[in-house]
Every structure is written in structure tokens, then in C-alpha cells.
Amino acid sequence: MIKKILYCIAFSFISFSFLSAEYPDKPVKIIVHTKPGGAVDLMARQFAQIAGQISDQSFVVVNKPGGSGLLALANVYNEKADGYSILAFPAAYLAPIQTTNIGFGLEDFEYLACLTISPEAIITNRYADIKSLDQILDFAKAHPNEQKWCGPGSGSLDHLMAVKIWDKAGITAKWIPYGGGGPAIASVMGKHNHVYVGNPEDIIGRKENLTIAAIASPERHPTFPDAPTFKEFGIDLTSDVMWRGFAVKKGTNPEIVSYLIELLKTVSTDPTWKQFIKTTGVQGVFIQDDEFQEMVFRDAESSKTYLSKAGFSVGKEPPTAPMPVLFIIVTILIISSVIFYYIKKKGIEKSNIPFIAGVGLSIAISFTYISNYFPVPREGTTVGAATVPQVWALFLAFVSLLILYQLKTLSNSSKPGQVPLVLKLVGILFGYVFIISFIGFLPATFFMLIAGMMILKHGNIKTIFLTSAVVILFMYGIFYKVLQVPLPMGMFF
Amino acid sequence: MELFANLLSGFSALLGTETIPWWQPGTVIMIGITIGIFVGVMPGLSASTGLALMVPFTFGMDPLIAIVFLVSIYTSCAYGGTITAIAINTPGTPAAVAVAMDGYSLTQQGQPGRALGTSLLANVMGGITGSLILIFFSFPISKVALKFGPPAFFSLAIFGLTIVASMESKNRTKAFFSTALGLLFMTVGLDIINAHPRFTFGRTELFDGFSFIPALIGLFALGEILLNIEKDTGVKTAVKTFSSKLPKFSEIWTIRKNIFKGGAIGALVGAIPGAGATIAAFVAYGEAKRSSKDPDKFGKGSLEGIAAPSAAAGASEGGALVPLLTLGIPGSAATAVMIGALTLHNITPGPELFSNNAQLVYALFASLPIGIAFMLLIGYLGTKIWVKLIAAPKAVLLPVIIAIAFVGSYAVKNTMFDVYVCLGFGILGWVLRRNGFPTAPMVLAMILGKMAETNFRQALLAEGTWTVFFTNPLSLGLLILAFLSLFIPLYKEKKMKELKSNL
Numbered sequence: 001m002i003k004k005i006l007y008c009i010a011f012s013f014i015s016f017s018f019l020s021a022e023y024p025d026k027p028v029k030i031i032v033h034t035k036p037g038g039a040v041d042l043m044a045r046q047f048a049q050i051a052g053q054i055s056d057q058s059f060v061v062v063n064k065p066g067g068s069g070l071l072a073l074a075n076v077y078n079e080k081a082d083g084y085s086i087l088a089f090p091a092a093y094l095a096p097i098q099t100t101n102i103g104f105g106l107e108d109f110e111y112l113a114c115l116t117i118s119p120e121a122i123i124t125n126r127y128a129d130i131k132s133l134d135q136i137l138d139f140a141k142a143h144p145n146e147q148k149w150c151g152p153g154s155g156s157l158d159h160l161m162a163v164k165i166w167d168k169a170g171i172t173a174k175w176i177p178y179g180g181g182g183p184a185i186a187s188v189m190g191k192h193n194h195v196y197v198g199n200p201e202d203i204i205g206r207k208e209n210l211t212i213a214a215i216a217s218p219e220r221h222p223t224f225p226d227a228p229t230f231k232e233f234g235i236d237l238t239s240d241v242m243w244r245g246f247a248v249k250k251g252t253n254p255e256i257v258s259y260l261i262e263l264l265k266t267v268s269t270d271p272t273w274k275q276f277i278k279t280t281g282v283q284g285v286f287i288q289d290d291e292f293q294e295m296v297f298r299d300a301e302s303s304k305t306y307l308s309k310a311g312f313s314v315g316k317e318p319p320t321a322p323m324p325v326l327f328i329i330v331t332i333l334i335i336s337s338v339i340f341y342y343i344k345k346k347g348i349e350k351s352n353i354p355f356i357a358g359v360g361l362s363i364a365i366s367f368t369y370i371s372n373y374f375p376v377p378r379e380g381t382t383v384g385a386a387t388v389p390q391v392w393a394l395f396l397a398f399v400s401l402l403i404l405y406q407l408k409t410l411s412n413s414s415k416p417g418q419v420p421l422v423l424k425l426v427g428i429l430f431g432y433v434f435i436i437s438f439i440g441f442l443p444a445t446f447f448m449l450i451a452g453m454m455i456l457k458h459g460n461i462k463t464i465f466l467t468s469a470v471v472i473l474f475m476y477g478i479f480y481k482v483l484q485v486p487l488p489m490g491m492f493f
Numbered sequence: 494m495e496l497f498a499n500l501l502s503g504f505s506a507l508l509g510t511e512t513i514p515w516w517q518p519g520t521v522i523m524i525g526i527t528i529g530i531f532v533g534v535m536p537g538l539s540a541s542t543g544l545a546l547m548v549p550f551t552f553g554m555d556p557l558i559a560i561v562f563l564v565s566i567y568t569s570c571a572y573g574g575t576i577t578a579i580a581i582n583t584p585g586t587p588a589a590v591a592v593a594m595d596g597y598s599l600t601q602q603g604q605p606g607r608a609l610g611t612s613l614l615a616n617v618m619g620g621i622t623g624s625l626i627l628i629f630f631s632f633p634i635s636k637v638a639l640k641f642g643p644p645a646f647f648s649l650a651i652f653g654l655t656i657v658a659s660m661e662s663k664n665r666t667k668a669f670f671s672t673a674l675g676l677l678f679m680t681v682g683l684d685i686i687n688a689h690p691r692f693t694f695g696r697t698e699l700f701d702g703f704s705f706i707p708a709l710i711g712l713f714a715l716g717e718i719l720l721n722i723e724k725d726t727g728v729k730t731a732v733k734t735f736s737s738k739l740p741k742f743s744e745i746w747t748i749r750k751n752i753f754k755g756g757a758i759g760a761l762v763g764a765i766p767g768a769g770a771t772i773a774a775f776v777a778y779g780e781a782k783r784s785s786k787d788p789d790k791f792g793k794g795s796l797e798g799i800a801a802p803s804a805a806a807g808a809s810e811g812g813a814l815v816p817l818l819t820l821g822i823p824g825s826a827a828t829a830v831m832i833g834a835l836t837l838h839n840i841t842p843g844p845e846l847f848s849n850n851a852q853l854v855y856a857l858f859a860s861l862p863i864g865i866a867f868m869l870l871i872g873y874l875g876t877k878i879w880v881k882l883i884a885a886p887k888a889v890l891l892p893v894i895i896a897i898a899f900v901g902s903y904a905v906k907n908t909m910f911d912v913y914v915c916l917g918f919g920i921l922g923w924v925l926r927r928n929g930f931p932t933a934p935m936v937l938a939m940i941l942g943k944m945a946e947t948n949f950r951q952a953l954l955a956e957g958t959w960t961v962f963f964t965n966p967l968s969l970g971l972l973i974l975a976f977l978s979l980f981i982p983l984y985k986e987k988k989m990k991e992l993k994s995n996l
Contacts, residue, residue: 035906036545037830042837045549065906066704067697068683074697099688102697148955154688176643176955177685179947182829186766186822190639193955205821205843279839312688324694352928360670367677367692375689383953385689388946389680396673402666416927417723425722426920429895433912441903445896452892456722467889475900483538483546485904 023083023256024057029486030246032088033072035065039280043116043244044088046276050267059086062486068096068153077104081249083256086112089247094296094303095155099312106300110252113264114245114287114295116277118199119217120161120237121227122149123188126211130194133214133233139194140171147173150184151197158197160306161216161240165197167309168235175310185210199242200224201281216240223281243299244282245292261289321373324366331362339404348407357403364397424455440490442480446472500628503855506557507863513555521558522860525565526867530875532566533573533585536710536901540570540586540827548834556838557853561860563834564814567827568861569868571770571806572616576875579608579799580883581894583714587705588770588806590936591778593713594660595791595798602794603735605880610739611796612803613872615752617865619804622756623763623811624861627818634764634812635819641765643952644961648971649765650945653772655979656779657934661792667930675938678703679946686950698910703918705939707902711915712932714898716922718891723927725887735884739876740796748800751781755804762805763812766824770809771940777805779978811861817842818854 048059151158178184212227277284377384449468509515532543551559574585579596599608661668682702693699755777762773781801821843823829902915
């Protein structure tokens with residue numbers, strides 16, 4: 001018996017090493033932190049296409065947007081270190097990972113290679129009064145803290161670059177964050193802001209409107225030879241680049257790591273890849289593991305410095321309201337019981353509407369309470385993170401009170417129907433989303449469909465099973481196979 | 494006249510060139526339209542996702558063919574979204590929410606064919622209006638679009654919000670309650686100016702706020718299903734037969750003004766980057782109701798209420814191509830994907846495109862009317878299928894819609910959290926609706942809330958003073974419009990009441 005077990009163990013070891021030698025023997029996922037269509041996503045898709053041709057296995061891009069990129073990072077961190085989840089790793093990750101307490105850090109990843117870089121640059125409107133770096137500096141010195149600089153996001157790579165430039169050039173200016181690069185560029189084209197911080201390729205196709213005031217690289221850019229460098233103006237900014245590379249979770253088998261690095265190297269010399277790089281305007285490079293890692297940690301240090309200069313708390317959690325959830329529940333309970341007594345005393349017709357208004361009022365109060373702990377507005381501004389939520393909360397409280405005041409005139413036209421049946425279905429749905437992570441999306445959906453049709457009293461069992469099977473097949477075919485949505489597959493598949 | 498010569502060369506390019514066989518453009522347009530309608534119909538699949546998934550298929554194509562293919566997908570998505578809005582009260586796109594209000598109501602009366610037909614025709618006419626405006630007025634419109642700075646965007650958002658007042662005249666207080674709730678929900682997530690996490694309760698998933706599409710699917714699809722189950726005995730449906738009868742020509746003729754006004758509003762508002770189809774659809778709906786002789790019918794299956802937002806949604810697609818082509822600025826998530834896709838084909842959108850690659854631009858223009866003609870055909874054939882589908886027994890249909898709603902919610906960001914969001918908003922939608930609280934204002938508030946706050950704070954940060962909202966002419970004009978759209982309905986009603994009490 002013991003022999004048998006040992007034999008089994010030995011065999012499984014052999015088969016395991018056999019498997020890892022055969023890497024990759026199933027599709028490899030490339031996790032991207034943006035929605036489809038972003039610059040990083042396009043790079044990952046182009047890489048996936050070429051890598052798939054080279055290695056016989058398909059490489060599938062999986063978008064995990066959200067949490068300012070941290071969800072994608074967490075996704076790879078929570079997967080096995082087996083080399084089947086590669087993370088597209090742009091410089092944009094540095095700041096969010098430093099300002100949030102997520103339980104892991106940059107040191108938990110193995111950096112494979114960096115494939116593209118692009119120097120940071122400042123871009124101005126060709127027809128504006130302030131367009132050259134000299135003009136920018138003169139205006140900023142004459143009008144401290146009035147010049148408007150913009151770019152995507154707050155605490156982003158470009159924001160920190162702006163802070164760095166102000167620091168090195170000895171000027172002060174305002175940072176106006178936008179939801180993305182596009183709207184920020186549009187704001188400079190429409191002369192709403194003076195300077196856009198981005199990369200030289202941002203002006204491609206818009207050279208009639210925009211001009212590069214300065215580039216943070218040691219020499220002039222080969223594609224944009226007209227654009228001066230910061231160095232030419234005596235400002236020491238020569239190595240600020242936005243890089244995009246790939247990483248895997250730390251602890252991945254070294255053989256797999258070297259396989260992937262080799263693969264990345266082959267892709268980086270592929271003619272299709274080179275054509276793609278040329279079109280996007282960035283520079284194609286191949287910076288291998290140690291060197292790439294060094295670059296990541298060097299830029300992380302710089303990021304930390306300028307994050308604190310920009311007023312962000314690095315490494316420590318911002319203050320939050322104590323026990324927010326409890327506060328909400330208690331508020332709802334108190335207000336509901338007050339309403340309950342009031343209705344009983346006045347003898348108003350029984351209805352749910354006053355309670356809905358009560359919950360609205362409670363949410364308004366709770367949101368005001370929680371937002372009181374938000375950071376105070378920065379110097380020179382009157383409006384902070386708490387202002388707008390509090391205005392909306394005031395609006396909600398006002399409307400809720402108005403509903404309570406008008407109770408008699410608001411008719412409750414609808415009569416309650418089959419509420420127990422609805423609650424039964426809601427119960428099934430809760431069970432459904434709960435078991436998805438255990439048995440997978442498709443089996444769970446299959447059971448939900450059957451249970452749902454049964455409680456809605458569809459008589460024909462054959463129809464129920466047939467329809468459910470067809471729906472599952474449709475989902476599997478269209479969503480899983482064609483659209484490559486990575487549905488959770490659970491423990492059985 | 495150069496324009497016409499260019500257009501002619503664009504059309505001829507679609508009939509084949511040395512490198513493109515004659516059958517290819519037409520085939521590609523038809524496939525693109527079909528995919529687009531499918532993507533629009535599936536809740537959770539947005540135009541941007543659909544486009545991004547199709548980009549790899551275009552790698553081997555001629556750039557012209559690739560663009561025509563992608564544009565066909567893009568333009569037909571809006572129509573796909575209105576189909577489910579009308580058929581099962583599940584708007585496939587946010588803009589379709591405005592169509593759902595009257596469209597679904599007509600379906601409940603047993604006339605889905607009339608609603609779908611009106612929406613299709615209005616969408617097609619809107620699409621034509623939009624493409625004409627795109628062809629002839631791209632550059633002047635793009636100049637106006639650039640004038641929109643933070644103050645003007647803020648005022649536009651406020652104007653959009655005031656439409657709630659005219660949209661819901663019966664339950665105005667309840668509608669404002671939904672609006673306020675939606676506005677507050679939209680403040681969840683990292684605040685754009687300070688990057689401070691607000692109301693996230695320590696969950697990283699909430700950093701970017703509630704995902705909009707899962708919330709929309711929950712509020713409408715799931716909320717509607719739960720309400721349906723509550724009100725229905727499961728055996729007897731209120732309407733036993735659904736008619737696929739299309740609207741009569743005379744009916745369409747009487748709403749022609751709404752269609753053209755909706756089309757014009759759609760093309761203009763759609764051209765403003767960031768504002769997009771949703772505002773256009775709601776503004777068109779509000780305007781149709783304001784100018785209607787029969788405003789009481791709105792919300793109860795008014796053809797005008799279907800036609801105006803459908804036309805606006807159809808036209809806004811053309812409008813959103815204006816900033817894309819003339820400035821290289823994406824006006825929406827979908828156009829952002831288009832820019833990426835074009836880049837892969839060595840084409841960078843922007844002012845230089847018109848001089849460097851004129852034939853391509855005009856072939857794109859020429860493909861719009863052809864695509865619209867195909868859409869009319871496919872949409873017409875599809876109407877009968879849709880009507881058949883919704884006539885399926887509810888006990889089977891409803892769980893299937895739930896399954897598709899959940900898989901759609903998951904597909905938006907590939908995360909289970911969005912499925913929970915969908916379920917949560919579904920229950921919220923049911924509770925609100927069964928007590929007479931409309932949910933469409935919440936959707937509008939969720940879209941405009943973020944826009945209002947971001948631009949409000951950007952404007953204050955940039956200008957440092959509150960007066961900028963009144964000194965900027967565009968902003969002031971929009972604020973006056975907002976004021977009027979808020980108080981005119983109230984004033985009118987008061988007058989009506991006085992008249993009635995005098996009688």
C-alpha cells in the first residue's frame with residue numbers, strides 16, 4: 001500500500017516536471033488594467049497575437065479594469081505563480097500601489113522585460129500666447145500658482161512629472177486633473193489650459209494645433225527632431241520615461257521566466273511588432289529582467305518623493321470615519337422607528353413610501369457623517385472632496401423630508417402582489433451568486449435557470465432542461481469562446 | 494464642390510479599387526451591422542467592448558475595409574440597444590433608457606411591432622441626419638466643441654439634470670428622490686481631484702465607483718423582472734398576444750418633426766466630447782414632450798416619446814465621429830477604441846487626416862448611408878423575431894433574461910463584484926418601482942453626476958472663483974436653459990390648475 005502511495009507521489013512529481021517542461025500547455029492570460037482600447041491594451045493585444053504565432057499556444061488578453069489598476073495587479077498576485085497569468089506592467093502602476101494599503105507591493109512581482117518607452121514631454125497649443133518653455137517659465141514666474149497644467153488623473157505619472165518640473169525649474173503652477181488623456185488634450189486645444197503633460201506621440205495627427213515645448217530625454221527625439229529637450233533650457237530632466245513592460249508573480253519557475261523573457265525578446269524583433277511600435281510613436285526597446293527591475297524600483301523611489309511633494313500620504317491610510325457601516329444601520333433603525341410611531345399616531349394609510357424616504361434620509365445623514373472625515377480642501381480652494389457629496393446629500397435629505405411632508409397626497413396606487421414569490425426568487429439569486437465561485441459560472445447558471453423556471457411554475461420539465469441547456473451552450477459559445485470573457489470555471493473544470 | 498468630388502471618390506472606393514474586390518465593402522458593412530446590433534442587444538456588451546473584440550479580426554484587412562467594418566459596428570450598436578429597451582425593458586445602452594420609457598409601455602399594451610418599427614425608422618432617419626451633419630459641418634462643429642471648457646460642461650450637466658422635471662410630471666417629488674439617490678451613488682469611488690477614496694468601505698473594487706452598466710442592467714432588467722413576477726400570476730398575462738404590426742405611414746408622418754429635431758439634437762450634443770448619446774436622448778425626449786400637443790401620453794406609449802430619443806441616439810453616433818475625425822479626440826469610450834484601432838492601421842485621426850488620407854475619410858462618410866440602409870433591412874427582418882421571442886412564456890423568458898443580465902454584468906470588467914452590483918441594484922430597482930419611484934432619473938443622475946462634479950471642481954480649481962459659471966457665455970446660456978427647463982413645466986401646471994379651478 002505504502003509502495004503504491006509512494007509510487008503515486010513519484011509519478012505525480014514526474015508528471016509535474018514534465019508539464020513544466022512543456023510550458024505553455026494551455027492558453028496564457030495577459031492581464032491588462034484598462035478597458036479594451038487603451039494604449040497598454042493595444043500593446044498587449046499586439047504582443048498576444050505575435051506570441052501566439054511563435055509559441056503554438058494562444059495568448060489571451062484579459063481586461064481587469066477598476067481600482068485605478070489595482071484590481072489587475074491583485075488578480076495576478078492572487079493567482080498561482082505558474083506563468084499562466086502575465087501582467088502587462090506600465091509605469092502607471094507605481095503611484096496607486098504606493099498610496100494604497102493593499103497588502104502586497106512591487107517586490108512581489110518578477111519583472112520580465114520592458115518593451116516600449118517614451119520620454120515625458122510637455123505639450124502646448126501652437127496658437128496660444130504661451131507655447132515655448134521660455135514663455136511657460138516667464139509666465140509662471142510672473143504669475144505664481146496661476147498657470148494651468150493638465151493631464152490624466154491626480155497622483156498619476158504625468159501629475160508627478162509636472163510637480164517634478166515645477167520643482168526643478170523653480171516655478172509654481174496649478175494641476176487640473178482630467179478623467180483621461182483625450183479630454184485633457186482637448187482642453188489645451190481649446191485653450192482652457194496652458195500645458196499638457198504627456199508624451200511626444202500625443203501630438204501625432206494634431207501637429208497643426210499642438211506643439212511640444214520640451215522633452216525629458218538626454219537627446220532630441222528621433223521622430224520629433226524639432227522638439228527641444230529640457231536640458232537645452234538648463235533644466236536637469238533627462239531620464240523621465242513612461243515605460244510599458246510585462247511581469248509575473250514572484251516565485252514563478254525560473255525556467256518559465258526565462259522562456260517568457262526569450263519569447264518577449266523574439267517578439268521585440270518581429271517586423272509586425274516593429275511596425276506597430278512605429279505607428280504608435282513610442283520607442284521599441286528590450287530591457288531585460290534585472291535592468292528592468294532596477295528601473296522599476298528607481299522610478300518608484302522618485303514617485304514616492306514627488307507623491308509626498310504633491311501632498312499625498314504615502315504608505316499610511318488616510319483618516320476615515322469610524323464604523324461607517326454600523327452608523328448607517330443604526331441611523332436607518334432610528335429613523336424608521338420614528339416614522340413607524342409617527343404613522344401609527346397619525347393613522348396614515350399603511351405604505352412603504354415613508355420608509356423609503358426614511359432610508360433616503362438615513363443615507364443622506366450617513367454620507368454627510370462619513371464625508372466629514374475627508375481631507376480638508378487644499379490651500380487656495382474652497383471646495384474639497386466632501387463638498388459635492390454633501391450638497392447632494394442635502395438635496396436627498398430635502399426631497400426625503402418633502403415626501404414625508406406630502407405623504408397624504410402621494411397616492412400609493414400599486415397593490416402588493418406576489419411578494420413571497422419575488423423573495424423566493426431573490427433568495428435563489430443570492431444562492432446563485434454565492435455558488436458561482438465554487439462550481440463555476442455556467443453550472444451555477446444552469447441550476448439557477450432550472451430553479452427559476454420551477455418556482456415560476458413552468459409545467460414542462462423537458463422544456464425547462466432543454467432551454468437551460470441551450471442558454472448555457474449559447475453563453476459558453478458566445479461569451480466564453482468567441483468573446484473570450486474569462487468566466488469563473490469553478491472547481492470542476 | 495470639392496466636397497462632392499471627394500464624396501464621389503469615397504463612394505467609388507466602396508465599389509472596389511485595385512486592391513479591394515468589389516464585393517468586399519458591402520459584405521463587410523453587412524457583417525458589421527449585424528455584429529453591432531447583436532452587441533447592442535446583449536446587455537453588458539457595449540459598443541466599446543464589441544469594437545475592441547473585433548479589432549484583431551481587422552489586422553489582415555485593407556485599412557479602408559477595416560475602418561468601414563468598425564464604423565458599421567459602431568453605428569448600429571445604438572439601434573441594438575433600443576430593441577431590448579422596447580422588448581423587455583432592458584436598455585442595452587444608457588441612451589436607450591429614454592426610449593424604454595414609452596417603448597416598453599407600448600409593448601405592454603401588446604404593440605411591440607409599432608414601438609420597434611417607430612424606433613427603427615427614427616434611428617435610421619436620425620442616423621442620416623447625423624451623417625449629413627458630419628459630412629457638411631464637421632469643422633465648424635468641432636470648433637464649437639473645443640469651446641466647451643469645464644464651466645460649460647458643468648452647466649450642460651446641470652441642464653441635463655433639470656430634464657427630470659419635465660420628464661416625470663406625475664411623480665415629480667419621487668423622481669427627484671431617485672435623482673438625488675443616483676447623484677449620491679455616483680460620488681462613490683476615488684475623487685478625481687484629490688484621488689481620495691470616498692464611501693468605498695475599504696473595498697478596492699469601489700475605487701472607480703459602481704460600474705455603470707451592471708447598475709443599469711440591475712435597475713432595469715432585474716428590477717423589471719422582479720416587478721413582473723410580483724404583478725403577474727405566471728399563468729395569465731395581461732396581454733395575451735403581441736402584435737408585430739409595424740406603424741402606419743400616417744403615424745410616422747405625424748411625428749416627423751420629432752424625428753428631425755431629435756436627429757439634430759443628437760448630432761450636436763453627440764459632437765461635444767464627453768456628453769454623448771445619453772444626454773442627447775434625454776434632451777430630445779424632454780423637448781419632444783415640451784413641444785407635444787399631447788404631453789399626457791408620454792410615458793404611456795407615445796410614439797413621439799419613442800421617436801425623438803431613438804433619432805437622437807442614432808444621430809449622436811455621427812456626431813461623436815466629429816471630434817474623433819477632426820480633432821483626434823475621443824468623445825466616448827467607443828470612439829476611444831476606434832482611435833486605437835485606427836492607429837493599428839497606421840492612421841492617426843486628427844485634422845491632418847483630411848489632407849493626408851482624404852479618400853479614406855470620404856469612404857467612411859460614404860459607408861454611413863449604405864450602413865444605414867442595411868440597418869433598416871436587418872432591423873425590419875429582426876422585428877418579427879423579437880416579437881416572437883418576447884411572446885415566449887414568462888416562466889421561461891424571465892430566468893433566461895436574468896442569466897444573460899448576470900453574464901453581461903460580469904463581462905463589463907470581468908469581475909464578480911459587478912454581478913453583486915447588478916443584483917443589489919436589481920433589488921433597489923424593484924423596491925423603488927413598486928412604490929412608484931421612477932428609475933430613469935437615477936440613470937440620468939448617475940451619468941451626469943460625475944460630469945457635473947468633475948467639471949465643477951476643475952472650473953473652480955482653474956479659475957478660483959464661483960463667478961466663472963456666469964461669466965462664461967456658453968455656461969451662462971446653458972444655465973439659463975436649465976432654469977427654464979426646471980421652472981417652465983411647474984409654471985405651466987400651475988396655470989393649468991388655475992384654469993381648471995376657475996371653470
